[in-house]
Amino acid sequence: MTPPPVVEASDVTRSYTLGKGADAAVVHALRGVSFAVQPAEFVAIIGPSGSGKSTLLHLLGALDRPTTGRLRFFGRPVEEMDDAELARLRNTEIGFVFQQFQLLTRTSALANVALPLVYRGTPKAQRRERAAAALRSVGLGHRLDHRPAQLSGGEQQRVAVARALVSQPRLLLADEPTGNLDTVTGQEIMDLLRGLNREQGVAVVVITHDQEIAALAPRQIRIRDGVLEAAPVTSAGSVASEQPLAPVAAPPERGA
Amino acid sequence: MNLPEASRVAVTAIGANRLRSALTVLGVVIGVMSVVLLVAVGTGARNEVTAGVEDLGSNLLLVVPGSFDFGQAPTLSKFTIDDVEDIQRDLGDQVSVSGNLASGETVRAGSVSAFSSVLGATAEFDEVLNREVVRGEFLTESDVATGRRVAVLGSSAGAALFPDSDPIGKYVTIAGLRFRVLGVFDELGAALGVDRDSQVVVPITAAQRLFGTRRVDTIFVKAPDASQLDPITDRLRAVLSERLDDSEFSVLTQQEILGVAGQILDTLTLVLAAIAGISLLVGGIGVSNIMLVSVQERTREIGLRKALGARTRDITTQFLVEAIVLCGVGGVLGIALGVGLAEAASTFTPLPAAVTGWSVALAFGVSVGVGIAFGTFPARRAGRLDPVVALRYE
Ligand SMILES: Nc1ncnc2c1ncn2[C@@H]1O[C@H](COP(=O)(O)OP(=O)(O)OP(=O)(O)O)[C@@H](O)[C@H]1O
Ligand SMILES: [Mg+2]
Numbered sequence: 001m002t003p004p005p006v007v008e009a010s011d012v013t014r015s016y017t018l019g020k021g022a023d024a025a026v027v028h029a030l031r032g033v034s035f036a037v038q039p040a041e042f043v044a045i046i047g048p049s050g051s052g053k054s055t056l057l058h059l060l061g062a063l064d065r066p067t068t069g070r071l072r073f074f075g076r077p078v079e080e081m082d083d084a085e086l087a088r089l090r091n092t093e094i095g096f097v098f099q100q101f102q103l104l105t106r107t108s109a110l111a112n113v114a115l116p117l118v119y120r121g122t123p124k125a126q127r128r129e130r131a132a133a134a135l136r137s138v139g140l141g142h143r144l145d146h147r148p149a150q151l152s153g154g155e156q157q158r159v160a161v162a163r164a165l166v167s168q169p170r171l172l173l174a175d176e177p178t179g180n181l182d183t184v185t186g187q188e189i190m191d192l193l194r195g196l197n198r199e200q201g202v203a204v205v206v207i208t209h210d211q212e213i214a215a216l217a218p219r220q221i222r223i224r225d226g227v228l229e230a231a232p233v234t235s236a237g238s239v240a241s242e243q244p245l246a247p248v249a250a251p252p253e254r255g256a
Numbered sequence: 257m258n259l260p261e262a263s264r265v266a267v268t269a270i271g272a273n274r275l276r277s278a279l280t281v282l283g284v285v286i287g288v289m290s291v292v293l294l295v296a297v298g299t300g301a302r303n304e305v306t307a308g309v310e311d312l313g314s315n316l317l318l319v320v321p322g323s324f325d326f327g328q329a330p331t332l333s334k335f336t337i338d339d340v341e342d343i344q345r346d347l348g349d350q351v352s353v354s355g356n357l358a359s360g361e362t363v364r365a366g367s368v369s370a371f372s373s374v375l376g377a378t379a380e381f382d383e384v385l386n387r388e389v390v391r392g393e394f395l396t397e398s399d400v401a402t403g404r405r406v407a408v409l410g411s412s413a414g415a416a417l418f419p420d421s422d423p424i425g426k427y428v429t430i431a432g433l434r435f436r437v438l439g440v441f442d443e444l445g446a447a448l449g450v451d452r453d454s455q456v457v458v459p460i461t462a463a464q465r466l467f468g469t470r471r472v473d474t475i476f477v478k479a480p481d482a483s484q485l486d487p488i489t490d491r492l493r494a495v496l497s498e499r500l501d502d503s504e505f506s507v508l509t510q511q512e513i514l515g516v517a518g519q520i521l522d523t524l525t526l527v528l529a530a531i532a533g534i535s536l537l538v539g540g541i542g543v544s545n546i547m548l549v550s551v552q553e554r555t556r557e558i559g560l561r562k563a564l565g566a567r568t569r570d571i572t573t574q575f576l577v578e579a580i581v582l583c584g585v586g587g588v589l590g591i592a593l594g595v596g597l598a599e600a601a602s603t604f605t606p607l608p609a610a611v612t613g614w615s616v617a618l619a620f621g622v623s624v625g626v627g628i629a630f631g632t633f634p635a636r637r638a639g640r641l642d643p644v645v646a647l648r649y650e
Contacts, residue, residue: 058644061563063562063563063643063644063647064642064643064644083567083568084567084569087562087565087566087567087568087570088565090562090563090564090565091564091565092565096563096564098647102556102560102563102647104557104560106268106272107268115561115564116564116565118261119561119564119565119566119567119570120565121258163564167565
């Protein structure tokens, strides 16, 4: 039996209602997206600004719920999960790297990285140990006690990656992790993510609007105006950038 | 997230914004301080009144004009010296009776003058009210019978009027008339900030002439012991009813006086506590307000925490603990200040203040309660934040 996809979206839409009553305007950020991420897969999502990339990634990260359509994590529909379950899913299975780093400025790199472990009751000594190990794995073993403001942009993003890793998730989502960095540093972050994917088998979804960065990914998906434009390639490793640009149907059904 | 963890986060957050936290806490500090201090003052007053009334002895009966009730306006007395004599005649030697009439007057001795309570009394006054004459003598029956112009001074009145000489045998002038000093009382001390030793006691007959009245204000009756109070009270009523209407006098025991005085002081304490409670409420609203600002400011942080696996409950706990810690710290500081001020008040001012355990416990409990009550709304608001909205918040 094939394991269920890490996350699977079937005809998912997400719209925002702005204003109230008669002047209410509806923004359709996603208009029917079907898409699955398999275990240990590496996917890049490319698209212009405002095309719905972040909206999609928030859904894949269980930070948001779809307006319509189905979203499943490890085969389990998100609509069946309550607040505590969603929190546990985010805490244990998903690592998120944000475009703006999103580090707590008042605390050290170590404390930032240890934060997810706080919410699963890991004892303090163990938290420190694992956070330090995660920081060492992103090459920041010598910056444990620095505050975010005392780190370069690349270092801050690496702290954010370490934080996403510390809980040993099965899915790592990165929203333009290189967007605020120069090419070389961006490349380093991408190498880091690639390495994690290869060595630890973590499924990775990276958002970018940089064609060069996207080219590093075995599977690429284009998004425009809330619609996917490339057929999903399910086997990790094959490049999908030259696929015809057409809306995709629901992904092939898998053994459940 | 467990409680110690939440407390650590709360303390960090409070520490990160020290000035604002301090100002927030100030409201609670003032509120708790006022509760502790004002309740201490109320309790102190109660203690002094109780002690003062108990000093009179439990076998004392007090006859006062009108009906004696909490909230009753004072009534002009209809007693005369005849009533005092009737009581003494009827009850015989088993009781001592003293009739009194008091008025505030300026008393002079040479160039020195002092404002005193001039009290007309009968010869049994010292015995009935357990007053001791330390130098000289008290009034005699004949002094009272003839309305002789003699006086016995309270200790501080004596010291004020005759700073460097023995007052015995000297003269004091009250309302233009000269009184010879017979003796000086033992010291009583102050009660509720009132100096009880500034009294000047003269024969009631002389006082009546001085004030131009035939009135007697109060009659004290001392029973041999407390077990006789009931039969003696009945006799007193019977004697007085012959001349007076039942509504024109009351016979009171020490217990009854304590009861009414206690009622008055309890009301006073309650009013003080209510005023203090209002300031505590205002402090609580301040905490609520600051917590809301704090939630607003940390919207992104809340979103991030949720994205990393915090449950709604974890966030709510974090902010609630923050509010409780703020209020708890305010409570402790307020108690320390309140106790300190109460100590200072009873040492340096005539205001009595007695800090009670229950008011301290209550003040602390209430301040923590205020933290919970006023922290809940902001904390729930924080907990309900949608992670995506919070992360996008600028
Ligand atoms: N909370 C919201 N309320 C209203 N509209 C929103 C909200 N969030 C996103 N949108 C709209 O949804 C659309 C998609 O937004 P999204 O952030 O997903 O774009 P993006 O592809 O990530 O763009 P960028 O590359 O600039 O980050 C945009 O038109 C945006 O204005
Ligand atoms: Mg985006």
